[in-house]
Amino acid sequence: PEEPGAPNQNEDNLRSPICCIMGHVDTGKTKLLDCIRGTNVQEGEAGGITQQIGATYFPAENIRERTKELKADAKLKVPGLLVIDTPGHESFTNLRSRGSGLCDIAILVVDIMHGLEPQTIESLNLLKMRNTEFIVALNKVDRLYGWKVCKNAPIVKAMKQQSKDVQFEYNTRLTQIVTQFKEQGINTELYYKNKEMGKDTFSIVPTSAISGEGIPDMLLLLVQWTQKTMIERLTYSNVVQCTVLEVKVVEGHGTTIDVVLVNGVLHEGDQIVVCGMQGPIVTTIRALLTPHPMKELRVKGTYLHHKEIKAAQGIKITAQGFEHAIAGTSLYVVGPDDDVEDIKEAAMEDMKSVMSRIDKS
Numbered sequence: 561p562e563e564p565g566a567p568n569q570n571e572d573n574l575r576s577p578i579c580c581i582m583g584h585v586d587t588g589k590t591k592l593l594d595c596i597r598g599t600n601v602q603e604g605e606a607g608g609i610t611q612q613i614g615a616t617y618f619p620a621e622n623i624r625e626r627t628k629e630l631k632a633d634a635k636l637k638v639p640g641l642l643v644i645d646t647p648g649h650e651s652f653t654n655l656r657s658r659g660s661g662l663c664d665i666a667i668l669v670v671d672i673m674h675g676l677e678p679q680t681i682e683s684l685n686l687l688k689m690r691n692t693e694f695i696v697a698l699n700k701v702d703r704l705y706g707w708k709v710c711k712n713a714p715i716v717k718a719m720k721q722q723s724k725d726v727q728f729e730y731n732t733r734l735t736q737i738v739t740q741f742k743e744q745g746i747n748t749e750l751y752y753k754n755k756e757m758g759k760d761t762f763s764i765v766p767t768s769a770i771s772g773e774g775i776p777d778m779l780l781l782l783v784q785w786t787q788k789t790m791i792e793r794l795t796y797s798n799v800v801q802c803t804v805l806e807v808k809v810v811e812g813h814g815t816t817i818d819v820v821l822v823n824g825v826l827h828e829g830d831q832i833v834v835c836g837m838q839g840p841i842v843t844t845i846r847a848l849l850t851p852h853p854m855k856e857l858r859v860k861g862t863y864l865h866h867k868e869i870k871a872a873q874g875i876k877i878t879a880q881g882f883e884h885a886i887a888g889t890s891l892y893v894v895g896p897d898d899d900v901e902d903i904k905e906a907a908m909e910d911m912k913s914v915m916s917r918i919d920k921s
């Protein structure tokens with residue numbers, strides 16, 4: 561990562577970091593996602609949070625509001641945070657590896673009562689392999705015996721309210737887990753003691769996905785960490801970078817692809833190339849779709865149509881010929897100066913890497 565503040569970096573032109581949630585089954589990945597989406601989403605008053613295709617978008621304003629008790633006085637430079645909704649698919653190793661590939665940062669969830677488990681280590685290996693930055697959410701702190709609930713409180717404040725016994729159990733478990741990480745070759749430290757953000761030591765944030773303690777800390781850390789260590793990576797670029805997450809048949813739309821647009825802009829009518837089982841698929845974007853905002857969820861089965869969409873976003877694309885598209889590959893846009901043949905070749909290169917990943921898993 562570049563030194564923050566180096567020349568040629570335009571902090572006014574950043575895209576949202578993309579974050580995925582990984583970890584062992586039952587550690588609380590789904591619950592954490594529900595918790596950060598908050599109840600206001602269900603109430604239709606989403607605080608700017610929007611449900612996207614395969615992802616949830618949190619605008620910076622929402623994060624600022626929810627972290628104000630931390631008095632971090634954080635200058636939020638990124639427009640928001642895009643969190644990929646894959647926890648439900650976590651039985652697919654392949655999807656997990658894809659998920660971690662397109663993410664700028666990951667939340668590795670560990671159950672404080674269980675410590676590192678087999679899929680924690682598997683996730684850790686994927687993150688190491690791809691050099692993906694991550695933070696550890698040490699979840700279920702409310703299960704420490706005698707925990708006093710401090711709803712949605714910053715973790716230091718919540719911890720001060722706890723009895724000596726609770727604090728002792730917490731410290732013991734934390735120390736054990738730090739040791740377990742060390743055995744995997746990973747240095748970790750409580751986030752507020754880890755001043756060397758992103759420099760060999762990964763941060764731990766204790767959380768409860770049920771009562772919300774530590775959630776403000778987690779949100780702030782994600783944003784601060786990404787904007788401190790990844791300014792260059794997050795600088796918006798016109799070069800389209802886009803990953804196919806899923807290939808799905810949708811009534812009335814035929815076979816569609818769900819993508820995460822990591823960088824650049826997609827337009828209705830763009831000529832695109834995606835990798836297909838029977839060779840490259842060259843087609844034209846018929847529609848760019850996103851779900852309706854929360855309060856309009858009653859309008860079933862319909863989507864919002866967009867003329868163009870700018871990164872970072874989760875989008876459903878309709879076009880002809882997606883029947884044999886392969887999830888996990890990149891989508892390419894054919895520009896006016898591009899040779900379609902070169903792009904077809906590039907698209908098919910992805911096939912090899914996807915296949916080798918399937919072979920390994």
Ligand code: GDP
Nearest residue numbers: 585586587588589590591647699700768769770
């Ligand atoms: P996933 O498999 O990692 O997505 O885990 P889930 O989010 O489905 O959670 C597994 C179980 O743990 C569910 O019964 C949750 O209600 C529970 N759970 C998740 N997070 C917490 C937490 O912070 N505290 C407590 N007490 N239970 C939790």
